[in-house]
Amino acid sequence: MSSTMVRQIMPTFTMDAYDAKTGHFKTVSSDDYKGKWTVICFYPADFTFVCPTEIAAMNAKYDEFQKLNTEILAVSVDSKYSHKRFVETEPLLKDLKLTIASDANQEVSRAFGVLVEEDGVALRGRFLFNPDGICVAQEVQADAVGRNVNEFLRQIQAWQHATKTGEVCPANWRPGKKTLPVNTEAEKMTGRVGDYITIEEILS
Structure with a gap:
């Protein structure tokens, strides 16, 4: 395989x-x-x-x-x-x-x-x-x-959002939650993702 x-x-x-x-x-x-x-x-x-x-x-x-x-x-x-x-x-x-x-x-x-x-x-x-x-x-x-069909639907929503916007979706992302704008702020975010999103936001 x-x-x-x-x-x-x-x-x-x-x-x-x-x-x-x-x-x-x-x-x-x-x-x-x-x-x-x-x-x-x-x-x-x-x-x-x-x-x-x-x-x-x-x-x-x-x-x-x-x-x-x-x-x-x-x-x-x-x-x-x-x-x-x-x-x-x-x-x-x-x-x-x-x-x-x-x-x-x-x-x-x-x-x-x-x-x-x-x-x-x-x-x-x-x-x-x-x-x-x-x-x-x-x-x-x-x-x-x-x-889990609900998790798979969430993944489809995330992939469609990322494809449309060029942003990337952090762990647990769902519609309405914060994304990471690497398409516009990659240099600022490098090594500093925690300045943009917290673990509490990721797990909420």
Whole structure:
């Protein structure tokens, strides 16, 4: 597996998928996400335990992702037919709006560096791509612990702010909090970040 996708261009892909919003199968490709903020979110398998909680959490925040002009694509190695059955039978996935892609040949999981070769499944890998198709953030975890969708939304807000303004966002930053204007005051700030922001402000 590669060590990181960060700063790399989105791998090209084409996959069959189940569009839960319409209830139909379709084909998705990396070209569909050009020029958009995009989340590619891998999970190990349908009909497991932590996976539906993560998908449901992302779905519950779907409108917030849309307000941030951010597309979401969930991916596992299961078939599109498995995805359809999974959505239809798992109570947590009622009213799902997401599209779930089928990486049946495991090539996309491998390209993103999250394939567990000996098991033939993907790790919990979540990747954020900017409109230029460059990965700016990733989170990869093993099976037993689910990811935090609220923290991921915060990261998207921070990346979009930093991209728009040229400022950088300190630890724990969220909209309305203080940023670091390195784009205009880098020389003054060098070695003196504590003159601009306190640990109390960072943790508040």
